[in-house]
Amino acid sequence: MIRSLLASAALLALAAAAQAEQVFPAKLAGHAYLPAFTMVAPPADAPRDAWTSGKFTAGARNDKPMSVMGDVGANYGKHTTGISLPFLGQPVQGMxxxxxxxxxxxxxxxxxxxxxxxxxxxxxxxxxxxxxxxxFATGTVERAETVFLRDPDRKVPFRIAYEGTESRYLTGADFDPESIQFLNDEIWIGEEFGPFVIRASLDGRVLSVHQTMLDGQALKGPDTPGVVVPAVAGKDFRVQRSGGYEGMALQPGTNLLWGMLEKPLLGEDGKPEGSFLRVITFDTAKRDWTGTSYKFQLAEGATAIGDFNFIDDTRALVIERDNGEGDASVTCTGEDKSACYPLPAKVKNIVLVDTAKVSDDGFIARIGTINLMDIQDPDNKAIASIVGPNATAGKLTFPFFTIEDVMRVDDTHIMVANDNNLPFSGGREIGKAANNEFILLDVADFLAAKGE
Known part of the structure; x- marks a missing residue:
């Protein structure tokens, strides 16, 4: 009982510290976007099935292109997005x-x-x-190259959707890739279903697949191959659905991958073990787990993370977010949700952490945050044609459900982007699908912060 009370007190203290940390200003230095409706053709040797995508999103098979309007879902007001499924080709979607x-x-x-x-x-x-x-000078984004993942050498340890094809391209029925790193001419991908770490060549060939190990046990989720119904949450699987690797940082010098789960692990009672996320390290040279893990404390109101990237040998950036979408100035106040946001964005932060400063309980130190709902724009860098009718002069908000990209650009700037979940997310304007926005932020004081 005493141990339980002490553990609870420690978690409360960590949460209080997260709330008290310094909030740094952010100034918009550039704005660019890839239009929401951006498609790419499959490779010539892909199965014919892949030339029309999204045929199974309406509950029953639908082969008629552009026949079912996309919408944001009941929790967000069921607003349509102006873009219909199925698609001819493959959607580039958000990053x-x-x-x-x-x-x-x-x-x-x-x-x-x-x-x-x-x-x-x-x-x-x-x-x-x-x-x-x-x-950021023209406000455009060039897609210089797209590389399709495939498994010709049968490295994937389970049956894939295109198993019987010669090309063996991978699909969303096989993996959910959410984070990426580039090292020594190879690509490393953190994914959510396994959760797995995937190693691939620069031309998309899978080289190896690694099941996650934590404290000597394989971590599994409800979508991990081999987990079958009936399955008991907390016993048969501990990773929540859509709770695998949303962020996977590459540490300079060590070349360790720090994989951060998107959501808290489940305890034996089937409930989240706390308001923190596990961070598990992988040695790219040995291609194996180190056996060391850490914890990241979420701020109050945050439910998940979106990306994780180092800026030097020990400090890193983490996107933490709630499940909200849309500007709070258009919050719904009544039963009619046709022209308002029932669950507006509130917690959309970039957190600076120091992985060299770890508490006795394994928590990585939080140094400070940037509030993406309060970006200053004194130079009017925001692209007026896409920020929508809720924009405020001299200010930019980033009110998207899934903000999933952050990286250091130089000593004073970071770049942030959203995943637009085409055609299921809006955020800027009711009735319109979100674009894939890239913002360049001037955050010199934030990047220089070292903490205590």
Whole structure:
């Protein structure tokens, strides 16, 4: 009983510290976007099935292109987004992670996630990563290259959706890739279903797949291959659905991958073990887990993280967020939700942490935060045509459900981007799908902070 009370007191103290940490200002230094409706053609040797994607998102098979309007879902007001499924081709969608290291030409490695949100509805959504070149002078984003993931050498330890094909391209029924790193001409991907770490070549060939190990036991979720119904939460699996690796940072010098789960693990009672996330380290040289893990304390109101990237040998950036979407100035106040946001964005932070400062209980130190709902724009860098009718002069908010990309650009700037979940997310304007926005933030004091 005493031990339990002490543990509870420690967690309360950590949560209080998170609330008290310094909030640093952020100034918009650049704004660019990739239009929401951005498609890419599958490779010539892909199965014909992949040339029309999103056929299984409406509950029953639908082969008629652009026949079912997308919407944001009941929790967010069921507003339509102006874009319909199924798609001819594959949606580039929003970005779901930035790699710390850039390509030789300066482009940024990023990736698209599983497709339409689940294993069941994404068997025709191909998996791929990109090299992107945001141009903040013109406000545009160039997709320099898209690389499709495939498993010709049968490294994936379970049956894939396109198992019987010669090309063996991967789909959203196989993996949910959410984070990416580039190291020694190889790509490392953290994914959610396993959760797995995937190693791939620069041309998309899977080289190895690694099941997550924590304290000597394999971590599993409800979508891990081999977990079958009936399965008991907390006993048969501990990772929440959509709770695998949303962030996976590459540590300079050590080349360790620090994989951070998106949501808290489940305890034996089937409930979250706390308001913190597990961080598990993987040795890229040995291609094995180190056996060391840490904890990241979420701030009050935050429910998940979106990305995780180092800025030097020990300090790193973490996106923490709530499940809200849309500007709070248009919050619903009555039963009619047709022109308002029933669950507006409130907690959308970039957190600076120091992995060299760890408490006795394994918690990584939080140094400070940036509030993405309060970005200053004195120079009017925001692109007026896409910020929508709720914009305030001299200020920019980033009110998206899933903000999943952050990286250091230089000593004074970071870059942030959203995942637009095409065609299921809005955020800027009711009735319109969210674009894939990239923002460049001037945060010199934040990046210089060292903490106590």
């Amino acid at each position: 779901s992670g930035f790699a710390m290291n850039r390509a030789a030409d300066g482009s940024v490695y990023t990736l698209t996630d599983n497709g339409f949100g689940s294993k069941v509805n994404s068997p025709d959504a191909m998996l791929f990563f990109h090299r992107m070149k945001p141009d």
